[in-house]
Amino acid sequence: MNLMWKIVISFTLVLLAGCQSEEAQQDSAPPWVKTFVIQPRSGAERVLSGTVRARHEMPIAFRINGRIEQRAVDAGQRVKSGTLLFALDPSDLEKELDARKAEVSAAKTAISVAEADVVRGHDLLKKEFISQQSLDRFNLVKREAQERMNAALARLEQAKNALTYARLTAESDGLLTEVTGEQGEVVAAGQSIAILAKEGELEVELFFPEEMKPPASGLVMPRNGKPIPLKLREVAGAADAVSHTWRARYSVRASGDKLALGNIVRAIFKRVEKSPDSLEVPLAALDERGGTPRIWVIRDEHAQPLSIELISLGTETALIKTKLSAGSRVIALGTHLLKPGMAVQPLPQ
Template sequence: MAEVAAPTLRLTGTVRARYETPQAFQVAGQIATRRVDAGQPVAKGEVLMTLDDSDLRQSLNAAKAELASARASAAVAQSDLERARTLFARDYLSRQAFDRAELEAQQRSDRQASARAQVEQAKTALAYATLRAESDGLLTRVSGEPGQVVGVGQPVARLAEAGPREVEVAFPSNVRPPPAGELLLGDETLALERRQVSGSVDPASRTWQARYRIDGALPAGVGLGEVVKTRFAAASDRRAAAAPLYRVPVAAVDARGEGAQVWRIVEGQARPLAVSVARIERDRALVSGEALKAGMAVIALGTHLLNPGMPVEALAPPGAEEPAS
């Protein structure tokens, strides 16, 4: 009986950034200029695209004019209020007239504050006509073109932020992504740690999408979008194998009674050992069990006739016997 390595699953993956953010304008309009291309590295605050801002500038001018008018109106109302206060103090003005002057001054002051806020909004909207990179990184996609009319929040580029890199792997629907694996880079391997798994199987590809952190730095030649090889421990029950597996002849597995077992000769008598069958491979079976050890000799024929304690004689001395493996 020989110990075998745990079965592995080899899949391809794609190198991704930890954060990949769509870049979009916060105001609608027509793209006037595009200053970047896909695959170009950018720095935080760098201009990516601009919109035609003629309408936004007109809105700002209108808001400024409204603010000037409101400021002048508020100044007149405040002057009238001061005059009314003086007259009211000398009993030359009724209480009702004074209250009316005070209310008018308050209303025009509120109008001035509203106009000032509209100016700030117009300035902000004008600034939004320039799309800037949110952080350092690499543009993996640029879809916006000059002359294109875009809406608020419509993605025009995709930014892979600088920082940690991950590997995205698609697992078959019948294999739950394991918590760890390995990234194979020629003669070098890097450990992978699962960060997240999709909440459900993708209905189109019938796969689980999983993201793995990379323990270590990638070689200089491995960039974003690179297809890489990965390796994971696989188990038929979707859990990592906890015990070593051993290969024995199929005929050595006795499935009578309360579960699978194999037989060995102990002091001339047959003794059963409980095992769990992991997989059947033609004429061999992969089994595990607490009492099993590599190199252990087991009875390969006639196990269905054996009973515990039955006298059994080996056909050849253990040293001359070819172990079943």
Template structure:
């Protein structure tokens, strides 16, 4: 038989049971709580000298080709070779071109024979028409035939001149002093008229070609400091000659051409050059952790933490520069604003969050 529990014992244990229930109720389910986010503060960033890598190029670079079609017989230069104006670069097989020129010369000879014949006929008919032996209409036909023969002779002579020029086009000559950047065809290859076979960098002052972000557009004529990679030495001045108006569709950057001066005026083509630009920003710049910047396909931005209880608001930014751990940005932010430092891709507009305020003091971009 079970012993009955005294009523006094039950009464004593009831408060303990109720306290335990309250403790369990006070522990909220973490799955229903707002996400805990790491917080950092936006700090000011100063824009000083910025360095960009570029390539030494010639101001004018041409792709040369033959003016006639044919089979390449000989390549007379190599990549990197310096050439002079009028120097032979490549040669086509001239046999077909010479035969064509000879054929046109024979056409000229035939046209000349027709001119002589029609001229003689015209002279005879002129005498006959004067005596009434032939009609005027017959004489007009002979005179028209003589005029036609003269026109055909001129056309044949023009065709012969074209064929003669074409035979001379079998030899490709350098049209200016420069350096052969690349040979785009080899002996034995059949090329069409106008097809590029040699890339020639014309002689002259060297330039540095660099790609600048859309947030940096220095004025034409402004100066920068250029240093040749691996050469050391004192930086030399470089002057901006041209800044593209259209961005590269892949990189969204703009090509800038800086004229190199001093010791770099004759720098080797294709060498790497570093350009240092001093930019004076027209807007306040801020620095944030690189992981705080998120782009969901509509442009970069950060999550700003506002209100109480804390919620996140999307703030679009423009990325000015990127380092290993931080990004320099400009946008609808102020120094001291609290933003989400990690996990930006997991949040949505207006979502409640639990800021990890303990991490704010020690978080620096």
């Protein structure tokens, strides 16, 4: 009986020793690491959403103050040149015109009286009833009456123009993209009450991230049809302080029949990096424990740090410059746990 227990105990000890040996071997095995193949960024494409707009968008406004009596159009309506858009209440303008006509009539009468005084003055001077100084005074009164007449005629012309300004018409064919003026509203001279997009050349308006310079050309992708070339026409002088984006407008270089004003379209651009040999790696691959940015590469089954030049950071990736070539593998996770020369095993891709 004692012999049997000795055999069982001996067998158990052997099993326990074997398990501990296996665990020790497992503990000493190199850890598995996830790797990433770095890619070059020159020639990469960037897809942005843009809005189709007219090359010329003209704010519509009255040239005089007044109250809107008639609104003849609505937003989204196509208009022809000369089409009535808005009309102001003309009652005050008509009274102003009548007053200016009365001024002209009074000025004409004053000229007639002054001319008659000059004629009588010449007769009286011949008879030596008045002096030359008195005749000169009659001539000055006549000249003053003529100047008043000129001023009255100018004011009359202004009143006539103001009456025509009370009717606001389209200066060219186009589409009303926005109409804000309402009947009964009092508006000031120059206050925009509509926007007219002139027919003709179309453009695509886009907003680029602050770190990306708008390319000189690109492609717009209509919902149906082939891509249409784009050419950069203008870029905003400064980035938007709120969105940190650059506004750019691209001319449609081919027929834009498949594009409509206000459409949201996709535009594709070839992104050119500031450094043509820049590489892209995941953010998790960066390690800044050494004071300078670095990444980790696997050499002879051991992790080794490699110093890099950090160009820019994105939401998920970073652009770097280093001696590695495209296609090399770097450790993509857990770099804060690595030590130089540490044995590692790359996970199968």
